Amino acid sequence: MSRTVTVGLDGSPESLAAADWAAREALLRDLPLRLMHAWQWQPYVHAPLAGVTLPPEGSDTQREWADRMPREAESRLAGRHPGLSITIDRIADQPVPALLAAADDAELLVLGSRGLSGVTGFLVGSVALSVVSRTHRPVVLVRTGERAEDEHVPDSSGTASTATPYRDVVLGLDLHSPADSVIEFAFDAALRRAANLRVVHGWSLPPYYYGYGGALDPELNAELAAQVRAELTGVLQPWRGKYPGVAVTEQATIGGAGPHLVDASRDAALVVVGRPTRHAPVGRHIGPTTHALLHHAEAPVAVVPHD
Numbered sequence: 001m002s003r004t005v006t007v008g009l010d011g012s013p014e015s016l017a018a019a020d021w022a023a024r025e026a027l028l029r030d031l032p033l034r035l036m037h038a039w040q041w042q043p044y045v046h047a048p049l050a051g052v053t054l055p056p057e058g059s060d061t062q063r064e065w066a067d068r069m070p071r072e073a074e075s076r077l078a079g080r081h082p083g084l085s086i087t088i089d090r091i092a093d094q095p096v097p098a099l100l101a102a103a104d105d106a107e108l109l110v111l112g113s114r115g116l117s118g119v120t121g122f123l124v125g126s127v128a129l130s131v132v133s134r135t136h137r138p139v140v141l142v143r144t145g146e147r148a149e150d151e152h153v154p155d156s157s158g159t160a161s162t163a164t165p166y167r168d169v170v171l172g173l174d175l176h177s178p179a180d181s182v183i184e185f186a187f188d189a190a191l192r193r194a195a196n197l198r199v200v201h202g203w204s205l206p207p208y209y210y211g212y213g214g215a216l217d218p219e220l221n222a223e224l225a226a227q228v229r230a231e232l233t234g235v236l237q238p239w240r241g242k243y244p245g246v247a248v249t250e251q252a253t254i255g256g257a258g259p260h261l262v263d264a265s266r267d268a269a270l271v272v273v274g275r276p277t278r279h280a281p282v283g284r285h286i287g288p289t290t291h292a293l294l295h296h297a298e299a300p301v302a303v304v305p306h307d
Contacts, residue, residue: 004034004087006106008099011069014112018142021300022110023077023084025140028192031107032085035073038098039066039090066090096130103137108302113141113294132294133286136277138185138304140270141294150299151193151269166195167269168249170299172261172289173201174274175228178235179306182274187243189270189302196247199236200264202257202289203228228252258292265297272302 007022009015019035026033039062070088078086091098103109111128132139149160153167171186190197229252240248253260265271273290286294286303293301 003107004032004105005029005108005110006034006036006102007110008095008102008112009035009037009070009073010095011065012112014142014144016073016112017144017146018110018112018140019073019077020080020148021140021142021146022108023081023086024148025108025110027081027084029107032087033077034087034089034102034106035070035077036089036091036098036102037066037070038093038095039063095127096134099127099131100135103131103135103139106137109135109137109139111139111141113143129286129294132275132290132303136305138302140300140302142300143298146300153267166193167267167299168196168198168264169193170261170264170268170271171197171199172257172271172273172293173199173232173235174257174289175201175203175231175235177274177276177306179274179304181306182272182304183236183239185302185304186272187239187246189272190246191243193269194245195269196249198249198251198264198268199232200251200253200257200260201228201232202253202255202260204254204256225252225254256289258289261289261293262296262298265293265299265301268299270300270302271297272304274306275303277305277307 005022005026007015007019009019023033067090070090074086074088077084089102091102099109099111109131111131113128128141132141147160148162151166152160152162152164155161155164169186169190171183173183186197186199189195229250232250232252236248236250240246251260261271261273271293273293275286275290290303294303
């Protein structure tokens with residue numbers, strides 16, 4: 001199957017926001033958009049006071065809803081993006097295996113994540129976490145309410161606009177395992193958006209570099225910081241040569257990268273992080289940095305698996 005940008009649809013507001021984002025990404029990549037719905041999914045449950053009611057229970061009603069919902073999404077997206085090629089796949093399967101199979105044929109898989117009520121960020125469900133932790137293809141999580149103008153800087157009056165340049169693409173880079181696939185994904189995303197790339201690396205001082213009584217040695221701190229910055233520059237240097245049109249800003253910060261990336265997401269178009277595909281002895285894990293981003297980022301988050 002030819003590569004696509006694939007989005008998982010379940011009729012929820014977050015999946016519809018993900019479909020909007022996926023349509024824009026498909027145009028950036030000049031790829032078709034695939035809307036995938038596993039009809040065994042249950043529609044997103046809203047309280048009656050929210051003004052949305054669920055269809056009556058029953059397989060016939062659910063089949064009818066499973067046919068209608070993707071068509072409505074396709075019609076809406078086709079109206080917004082007349083030149084976009086869109087296909088619909090309805091799969092009678094559970095969501096996790098269906099999405100994992102769909103990801104194998106996708107350039108990129110896009111999923112929605114519900115915004116935390118009253119708190120900025122994601123509420124990542126078991127389906128999204130299972131897919132992110134198991135797939136071998138990049139996955140982007142998009143929060144409820146994400147709009148095209150959120151990816152761009154405000155105009156001169158401070159008003160949200162899609163006519164202004166894109167915000168930065170932010171890359172969380174682990175210098176202990178600087179995976180080429182993760183770095184390339186971030187540079188490519190920045191190039192397609194004509195955006196700057198901000199690279200964030202978090203590092204910590206070894207315990208034995210602290211002086212007597214826990215006092216920090218300023219000279220050793222400065223020396224280590226310079227070494228980390230030099231290493232970061234060295235890792236990125238070949239990629240600057242491959243992507244000369246991408247302006248890169250480097251940020252080496254003391255402490256875990258998670259909080260710094262969450263902070264950077266507040267004015268980012270996209271945040272990119274890696275996930276090692278090596279399996280943990282028990283279960284599969286996405287790591288503390290990715291976990292923090294998936295729950296608290298304010299921009300779409302791309303998780304790129306790597307060896």
